[in-house]
Every structure is written in C-alpha cells, then in structure tokens.
Amino acid sequence: MTVLGSGDVLIHPALWQQAAADARAQGRPGYDFGPLFAGLAPAVRAADLAICELETPLAAPQGPFAGWPDFDAPPQVLAALVATGYDSCTTASNHTLDQGSAGVRRTLDALDAAGLRHTGSARSAAEAARPLILTTGTGVRIAQLAFAFGFNGHSVPAGQPWLANRTDVPAILAAAHRAKQAGADIVVLSMHWGLEYSHQVTAEQAEQADRLLASPDVDLILGDHAHVVQPMRKLHGKWVAYCMGDEVSRHAVASEESREGALVRFTFTEVGPHHFVASRAEAIPTWMQLWPQLRAIDLPAAIADPRTAAGTRAGYHAALARITGYLDSLGARRDGLVIG
Template sequence: MRRLLGVVFVVGAVAGCSSPVPGLPAPASGAGPSAAPAPATTTATTATAAPAAAGFTVIAGGDVLIHPALTEQAESDGGSGRDYAPLLAGIRPAVEGADLAVCHLEVPLAGADGPFAGYPRFIAPPEVATGLAETGYDVCTTASNHTMDHGEQGALSTLDALEAAGLAYTGSARDREDAETPLVLDVPGAKVGWLSHTFAFNSGTERPSGKPWMSNVIDVGEIIAEAEAAREAGADVVVASLHWGVEGSHEATAEQRDIAERLLGDPAVDLIIGHHAHVVQPFEKVNGKWVTYGLGNQVARHAEPKGTTEEGALARFRFVEQDGAWTVSEAEYLPTLVDLGPPIRLLDLTETGEGARAAEAIARTEEIVTSLGADADGLTRPGA
C-alpha cells in the first residue's frame, strides 16, 4: 500500500478527494484513471438497442529490467539525453487503450547523474519513469528482490523519479503514513485498489531496521488485511502484484499456487499479477478468479539472451459489474518480444507478428499461458 500521486488520493478508510495532488499536472483526458470520470453514455440507434454493460479494462506488463544495453539504446535514441520511449513504443497502443495500465518496475532508479549499474545490483536512470509514463502507464509496482539493491537512498530516489514522471506507485513507501495509505484509483464507474509485495530481497540488501515500509514482503495475512483496507477506502476491485516463483522456470511452484488459492479464496482479492521468473508462466482461474503466475520480461537485455527471456506477455482484463459485484468478463494475453536489433525494440506480437521468430514466440507463449487450462476458462489472444 502507498499513497497515490497524480491520479486519485484516498486517505485510509476516512474520505477521498477527487482533485489531483497539488504540484502535479491534472490527469490527461482519454484512457487511464481520472480524478472525476464522466459517466458512460449510450445513444440508442433503434428502439430495441440496449446499452453496453458498464465496465473497465486493466492491463499489466512483465518485469521492467533495465540492463546497461537498454540505457545505451536510450542514449542513442535520445541524442543529447536518454529517451526510453522509442524502446517501448511497440506496446503503447495497447497500454494507452486500457482504462488502467500498471507496470512492474523491478529495478531502483537513481537521480539524473547516477551512478547507474546493471546486474547484480541494479540502478537505472530516472528517464525510465518518463518513458513508462509516455507509453501510457499510470502506476508502477515496485516491490521486488531488487528494491533494496541500493538501500534506502535507492528506494527513495525511485519514488522521486516516479513522482516526477506523474506515475503513482505501490509496493514501497517513504514512511509509515505513506505505507498505510491504500492506493485506490478511479476508473470509469469504479475504484481499483492495487497492492505490491515481493518474496524477499537479494543477499545483503535487506530493509533498514525499523523501516518495514521501505518495501512490502509477501505474507498472505498482511496482503488480505491491506486488500480489506483498500476496500474500506472505497475500492470496488483489488489487485495484488506478487514478485515470486523461480527464475527461469515456466512452471508455477507449489508455493505460488498455494498462495494464489488462499488469496483468491478471500473476497477481498479479485486478481493476482505475477512477476520475477523472467520467463512467461501460466495463467489460471482459481476460485473463479484469475492469476497470472508470471508475465516474463516486459523489457530486458540480458548479457546472455536465452530467447525465452526476450518473450513476455501483457495481461488484459475487462471487469464488469453484475448484481453489485465486479467480475472479469474478458481475459486476454498479448504476447510480446524484445527485438534485440539494433535498434532494440519491444514488440506487441498481436500487432507485429510476422516472421519465424515472432511465430516461435507466439506459439511458445500460448503453450505456456494455457498449460493449466486457462483457454478452457476463457483466456484468449487478440487476433487468434
């Protein structure tokens, strides 16, 4: 949990306000969460025409893992500066088209002058946040095993960069008050709460003593309590982003499946979005609700690319209200591919899916995401 900047600020379980945080620009019109969404209107064209079911879409991407080669590409694209937007431009139409778009920022961000570093202790330039915002993202989840790679200073400079770019965040916080304020966002006709937790941190990079709010750790009881707090703050739908599983494995672990069973068996949690493995993992319907165990890398440039580490997926869900309850009416996955170029570019394979390499990525992603029967439960791929 954390406070929301630049979208909607809801304080605890007391009262919300619909105006942006002072000092940040008002949200742009169009897709994405807004401070005061206009009610949907429909115009009947015939006497029997019925209005479309009210609803909203959310889209979430995989790990944003900024290796030095991606920064070199951003420097090349930016000329006199660093510009990550061209790298991500391939997914911009899909991201902008959702009512709420959430990225997973796996690495800390530094100030403008760095220093910057790659594996094993990442820290990337602040322009990464600008590029994500220009791509259409509204929020970034920040709880990962790399959150504390550069200690408290790195965690706080990450939040500085996100705020400067107009992005909300969840998963880490500045202080206890920040951490105890649920992230609740306005979308057309509803409010969405979003949580972010990680399984642990890399060796030697633990949270500072007495400051557990620096990054959230997976604990089923705590996640449910936070989800309940988000609902008390007005959320109609609550999503949990979890950094978990085994790197390089396409299979969800028994622990992942157990956590999903417990969380999705509770009425406070509606959807789980998974990260960390750097390869795609299955989607599954559990207790009537969806979990994506792992969306792979959204963007990365490993020193030794494996093919599977360049493949990922965007997860898109449409929520509709029926009898006072919000449920997923459409579940989709959009295969993605990091084209290593040069130049390095992230591709949405539902839009650019030609060639043998794209066909290979689409086929492998489809096999993995449906391996637990998600297709039988209604998961689809646009254009398939």
C-alpha cells in the same frame, strides 16, 4: 473497464545504452526510452488502468547508473512509461533495496515527479499504511497492492519495516481488506514470486494464489519475477497470471525464453452494486527484439503488419506459439483466456 498488467521493466545497461543512441539519432543529448516501448503503446493506452512492474530502483538523472546485481537505473525511463500509457508502477521486487533506503526514496520521488502512482515500497509508515486507490474515467475505484518474496539478501533497515513489502499472506489479506473498506471496488495484487527462468508454477505460488483468491477482497493477481512466461489460470472464479515474463530487458545470456513476455488485459463488469468480476481475460504475447535496435514488440500486431519481412514473421509466429503454450499449460483457454 479494463485493467492491463505487464512484465518486468528490467533496465539493464544495454537498454540505457540503446536509449542514449536513440536520443543521439534525434540530435539530442541524454536518454530517450520512448522507441523501446513504442511497439506496445497502442495496447497499453487502450486500457482504463495500465500497471507497470518497475523492477529496478532509480538513480539520480546524471547517474552513476548500475546494472546487475545491484541495479540503479536511469530515471529517464519514467517519461517513456508515461508516454506509453502507464498509470502506475509497482515497486516491490527482489531489487527494491539494492540501493538501500536512499534508493527507495529516490525512486518514489522520481515516480511522483513523473506523475506515476506507485505501491510496494514507501518513504514512511504513513505512506505504507495508505492504500493506493485509483479512480478510472468511469468512476470505478481500483486498489493496487504489491509484495515481493525477498530482497536478495538486503535487510530492511531497523525501524523501517514499512520500507518495502515482503510477502506474508495474512498481511496481504489484511491490506486487501483495508483497501475494500476504504472504498475500492476492485483490488489488484501484484506478486513478485516464483523460480527464475522456470515456466513451472512452484508449489508455494500455487498455494499462495489459492489462499489469496479465496478471499472476497482480492480480485486479480498479476505475477512477475521469473523473467519467463508462466501459466494463467482461474481460481475461485478469479484470474492469476503467474508470471508475465519481462516487458523490456537485455540479459547477459539472452535466451529466447527471457525475450518472451505478455501483456495481460482483463475486462471487469459490474454484476451488482460495487461488485465486479473479470468477464474477459486476454493475453497479448510480446517479444524483446535485440537487433538492429532493442525494441519491445507486440507479436500479433507485428505479425499482422504487412511491412514485416517473411523470415522475421516466421520467427514471430514461433515465439507466439511458445508463449501461447506456456500461458495455456494449466488450461487457461478452457477457462476463457483469449490469446493474441
């Protein structure tokens, strides 16, 4: 069975303006985020479990909406995530508390209404203590955990330590162990960490990954936050994707690096009763198109598409080469990573 992870769903104002334009083009009011993600849908839908990283809290359907530094994004994006093929979203990021406890509750209520499972923040101590375990169509039970390094100076309200998961390695290991005891065959850990806009893995990331993957209770780490692609590598026979970049975003300064991302896909094989290993690791480089419309692009698929213009294809090849270099900078292909 396959698990797919992806970069930050980072809803800047330009993205909801594009969604409004896409709705108007169809003669409808409101927001349609579907075209933004449509290019990635075939890869996402093909996975047995697809996990998104929802970077921003969600506002009420009619707004008001807000961008950086304290996000409050249109919840209409969730319909597009469901249509794209996502099963769950992580909600632990440095922006989790941008709108306080009310924003956490509003976001999780919206995810519930959309039918997307979630982990990383909670509305109660009981919810925080209950591990998220999803069962695939083949009967494999996969637990998901999500933690963030901090909350941009926003304090967790007194008496609500369960509201958002802050990174603490012993606490993560304890949560992973509880998930295995609750019947999880595989534990997937999402980590919001690292240095923004840096392709280099920090010493803290490397040390935390080593400690976490040394545990028999953690089977895979999916990283986010840096907004650029960072390396993948194997540690203790298991994979860490240090940062998958952004899946969708429109930064004020849209550098090529912040437009690059990766869908990462892992095939797990049962090698003993309820003992699974990632027997195959793949990365699909992605690209955030800024013109004529904002669109997320599956680079290998776009390069192979005969309708892609020659000049555009050359730019895609250059982005693919850069992303490949970042992913492989710690020897991931030597460890078996397939890119493209």
